[in-house]
Amino acid sequence: MLTDGAKEQYRRQLALIGEAGQERLLRASVLVAGAGGLGTAIALQCAFAGIGRIRIVDGDVIERTNLNRQILYREGDIGRYKADAAALRLEGIHPDLRVEAVHTGITEKNVDAFVQGCDIVLDGMDNYPARYLLDAAARAARVPFVHGAVHGFYGQVSTFIAGITPCLRCLVPYPPPDGAVPILGVTAGAIGCIQATEAIKYLVGTGSLLTSRVLLWDGLGGDAVVEAVEGNPGCPVCGGTAGAGR
Amino acid sequence: MKVTVKAFAILREHMDRVTTVTLASGANVRDLLDLLTARHAGLAGELFTAPGVLKEYVNILKNGRNIHFIAGMDTKLEDGDVIALFPPAGGG
Numbered sequence: 572m573l574t575d576g577a578k579e580q581y582r583r584q585l586a587l588i589g590e591a592g593q594e595r596l597l598r599a600s601v602l603v604a605g606a607g608g609l610g611t612a613i614a615l616q617c618a619f620a621g622i623g624r625i626r627i628v629d630g631d632v633i634e635r636t637n638l639n640r641q642i643l644y645r646e647g648d649i650g651r652y653k654a655d656a657a658a659l660r661l662e663g664i665h666p667d668l669r670v671e672a673v674h675t676g677i678t679e680k681n682v683d684a685f686v687q688g689c690d691i692v693l694d695g696m697d698n699y700p701a702r703y704l705l706d707a708a709a710r711a712a713r714v715p716f717v718h719g720a721v722h723g724f725y726g727q728v729s730t731f732i733a734g735i736t737p738c739l740r741c742l743v744p745y746p747p748p749d750g751a752v753p754i755l756g757v758t759a760g761a762i763g764c765i766q767a768t769e770a771i772k773y774l775v776g777t778g779s780l781l782t783s784r785v786l787l788w789d790g791l792g793g794d795a796v797v798e799a800v801e802g803n804p805g806c807p808v809c810g811g812t813a814g815a816g817r
Numbered sequence: 818m819k820v821t822v823k824a825f826a827i828l829r830e831h832m833d834r835v836t837t838v839t840l841a842s843g844a845n846v847r848d849l850l851d852l853l854t855a856r857h858a859g860l861a862g863e864l865f866t867a868p869g870v871l872k873e874y875v876n877i878l879k880n881g882r883n884i885h886f887i888a889g890m891d892t893k894l895e896d897g898d899v900i901a902l903f904p905p906a907g908g909g
Contacts (some may be wrong), residue, residue: 605909676834695909698907720906722907727906744876745873746874747905787825797821798823798901803883
């Protein structure tokens, strides 16, 4: 049952998702893996939508070069752990919000513990080894993994669900080289917002997810295209599961 | 035969986002890329590590299926195929 305060705070979105949908968001737990350009945009939108619990995981500290796109941080945060600064900035967006800040990198050893208890996993990582770990852990926990990545004006989003869709390795069998890529804040913001939209739709139970599909964003050309994602029949992770999400 | 080629991400800075290409019957993905790179300056640098050697991470989808899961550059093309060239983003 929503409080009077919640009914007022969410008045403009209750027409879209209903009181039952809003209650689902307030009861939900999400994992935001990474607190960079994507993760800060995702976490902020999840908090404003009224999601109740956000676990935000990132082992890095804030540097000045982050401040063109990582929208939860300010100059005075330089040198602080991103997860801690993000949690502080999110505090108070709504009265039921609980943010768990974890300033640790994601590894094969800890990934399952971070996914445990979460209803959905949101990809705010900047490297594929960690993304593959998260996708596998989410599959094992039977929760969706919402992948996002950015490069310059371009980005991509796809949602993976065990037993329904192919996996991240089917979409990206070979990762692009690691390293600092050119990036504008608006690209991370656009992709992060689409990822948060996926989470809201899934938690509320409305709309169509980007399952077995990838949205390819082109901010420079001013368009977005959705392409089908076919599984690799020999995929060691998912066996090429495909089709049921479409 | 004619195939449609869709380019995504950085590749759009070197070629049209959608183009139709005419190829000889029996052509494969390698023939298609040879034709495209001859036509569009700068494209080879985005696709290849050395002449004819595809960058592993550049996804080439034939009607939605990655050629890595078919026959790689030797994947045969057919009239009406839609080929998507999609180098994945990696940043966050």
